[in-house]
Amino acid sequence: MDQQLYCNDQLGICGLSPDETVDIPMKRRKKIELYIFTDPLCPECWAFEPSLKKLMIEYGHYFSVRFLVAAKLGAGNATEARHKKEWKNLASLYEKTANRTGMSCDGDVWHENPVHSPRTPALAVKAAEMQGRQQAVVFFRRLRELLFVHKKNIADEEVLLHCAHDTGLDVEEFKKDIHSASAIRALQCDMKTTIEMEVERAPTFVFFNDRVEDGGLKISGLYPYEVYVEILKEMLGEEPLPAKTINLLEFMKRYKFVATKEVAVVFDWSEREATAALKKLVLQRKIEKVPVKYGTFWRYVQPN
Numbered sequence: 001m002d003q004q005l006y007c008n009d010q011l012g013i014c015g016l017s018p019d020e021t022v023d024i025p026m027k028r029r030k031k032i033e034l035y036i037f038t039d040p041l042c043p044e045c046w047a048f049e050p051s052l053k054k055l056m057i058e059y060g061h062y063f064s065v066r067f068l069v070a071a072k073l074g075a076g077n078a079t080e081a082r083h084k085k086e087w088k089n090l091a092s093l094y095e096k097t098a099n100r101t102g103m104s105c106d107g108d109v110w111h112e113n114p115v116h117s118p119r120t121p122a123l124a125v126k127a128a129e130m131q132g133r134q135q136a137v138v139f140f141r142r143l144r145e146l147l148f149v150h151k152k153n154i155a156d157e158e159v160l161l162h163c164a165h166d167t168g169l170d171v172e173e174f175k176k177d178i179h180s181a182s183a184i185r186a187l188q189c190d191m192k193t194t195i196e197m198e199v200e201r202a203p204t205f206v207f208f209n210d211r212v213e214d215g216g217l218k219i220s221g222l223y224p225y226e227v228y229v230e231i232l233k234e235m236l237g238e239e240p241l242p243a244k245t246i247n248l249l250e251f252m253k254r255y256k257f258v259a260t261k262e263v264a265v266v267f268d269w270s271e272r273e274a275t276a277a278l279k280k281l282v283l284q285r286k287i288e289k290v291p292v293k294y295g296t297f298w299r300y301v302q303p304n
Contacts, residue, residue: 032063050265102261127177
């Protein structure tokens with residue numbers, strides 16, 4: 001494997017415009033690029049969110065992130081019976097993942113409001129990317145909150161449009177882009193890269209450094225946080241220095257809506273310690289508590 005395997009076309013890399021991918025002065029480029037192959041419907045991808053937040057906060061000055069959709073999109077013509085069997089299996093997988101990881105994944109969505117087309121949310125992610133990579137990251141996070149926490153059918157266009165509005169996208173542009181040939185090509189590019197890099201499951205992570213002659217380092221599945229830090233060290237060829245720690249209120253202001261598990265992982269607290277600290281912010285009316293099927297989420301309250 002080497003860094004030349006990803007797809008370039010007139011859209012740039014994976015649907016991004018060329019000015020977002022090639023016109024970056026070398027002194028401003030980060031030393032590591034992390035490809036995250038993910039699936040909007042995958043509960044294990046969702047369960048990686050606490051570690052990803054911690055990695056971005058502590059070592060985000062060393063690397064940039066590129067999300068690639070590695071979803072299974074071939075079930076569109078399946079029979080109703082097959083769909084129902086798959087939905088039942090997914091419901092069970094969501095419940096098991098929630099119990100094992102502490103990140104709420106409400107399997108009832110597959111009984112009450114199933115996602116009929118995995119292709120639609122995949123295209124939505126590519127459409128969001130056309131308005132900027134950072135905007136797309138926020139959109140993708142909100143999209144998965146709607147699925148895993150709020151039990152919304154994220155293949156429903158109205159749900160997607162509300163998601164675009166809530167995350168500050170130009171809704172009219174997004175609505176056009178989601179049905180465009182550009183979004184289809186961008187998704188095809190992701191799928192091609194997935195095959196070329198021999199990615200067989202989501203989540204999979206591929207780390208590249210700034211030495212073109214070096215190959216990428218690929219790791220599939222979830223591992224303890226320390227494993228990812230060790231990979232960063234290996235790819236950098238030096239001990240990475242963590243950034244200055246932010247406080248809990250700054251964290252809530254930055255991410256808006258987070259699980260107790262995410263707070264616990266980021267701040268190296270037990271969930272009990274995290275809950276106690278969060279409750280103090282509730283008393284100060286800085287955040288509000290949002291009970292969910294598994295555990296609790298917390299929402300930042302914008303000051304008046």
